Amino acid sequence: MKKSIFFVIVSLIIVAIFSNMSYEQQTIVPTLRDVLKDKPLEGWLSQFEFHYWGRTITVETRGYFYVIEFLIRKATHFFGYGLLAVIFYLFYRKLHMRVPAIFAFCSIVIIASLDEFRQSMVPGRSGIVDDVILDACGAFTLLVCMKLFSWSIHKIKQVREVS
Numbered sequence: 797m798k799k800s801i802f803f804v805i806v807s808l809i810i811v812a813i814f815s816n817m818s819y820e821q822q823t824i825v826p827t828l829r830d831v832l833k834d835k836p837l838e839g840w841l842s843q844f845e846f847h848y849w850g851r852t853i854t855v856e857t858r859g860y861f862y863v864i865e866f867l868i869r870k871a872t873h874f875f876g877y878g879l880l881a882v883i884f885y886l887f888y889r890k891l892h893m894r895v896p897a898i899f900a901f902c903s904i905v906i907i908a909s910l911d912e913f914r915q916s917m918v919p920g921r922s923g924i925v926d927d928v929i930l931d932a933c934g935a936f937t938l939l940v941c942m943k944l945f946s947w948s949i950h951k952i953k954q955v956r957e958v959s
Contacts, residue, residue, distance in 0.1 A: 800887040807880050808907070815911045818920035824868065828861045835860050849924050870930060877904055877931035878938030885939060897939050904935035 814822065838860050846853040846866065855863050881904045888896035908931035916923030 797890055800883075800890045803883050804887050807883050811876075811880070811907065811911055812914075815915050815921075816918060818918060820920060823865065825861045825865050828864055832861070832864065848926060849922070873927055873930045874934035875938070876934070877908060878934035880904060880907070881935035881939050882942050885942065897943065901932070901935050901939060905932050908932065 838855060841860065841863055842855040844854065844863075846863075848866070851857075853863060853866055858866070881900045884903045885896050885900035888899045893899055905928065908928045912923035912925070912928050914923070915921040
């Protein structure tokens with residue numbers, strides 16, 4: 797139980813630290829310029845257009861490195877909050893709650909909403925509903941994957957016991 801509480805607290809601290817940072821403190825564009833000097837996949841990425849917060853984001857409008865950073869940031873939202881949902885699921889399951897997946901999902905939506913609200917007060921940041929939706933999608937996806945994985949393991953064990 798102590799491990800579960802520890803992981804929940806550490807996860808929430810990480811979310812709070814990153815949401816309190818300005819874009820300038822978080823940007824990885826300078827690192828991307830060093831690491832991806834040859835601009836791999838630039839032609840392929842040029843085919844895509846993302847609509848986000850009233851802006852169109854393409855290689856042509858924002859530049860190659862900003863598009864890469866955008867994709868990394870959004871993937872971090874998706875998988876970060878998905879992982880947080882799994883951590884909350886495991887925590888709620890340890891508490892013997894009846895529907896831990898639903899509580900975990902609802903917790904993520906609340907945390908993501910509060911996080912975006914908090915970001916709206918940080919200079920150089922904005923709170924965006926699209927990010928809450930992305931976070932919720934990540935939570936839902938990873939919870940479903942975890943449940944399917946868990947179900948598969950359970951079925952494999954049952955088959956082995958019968959054999």
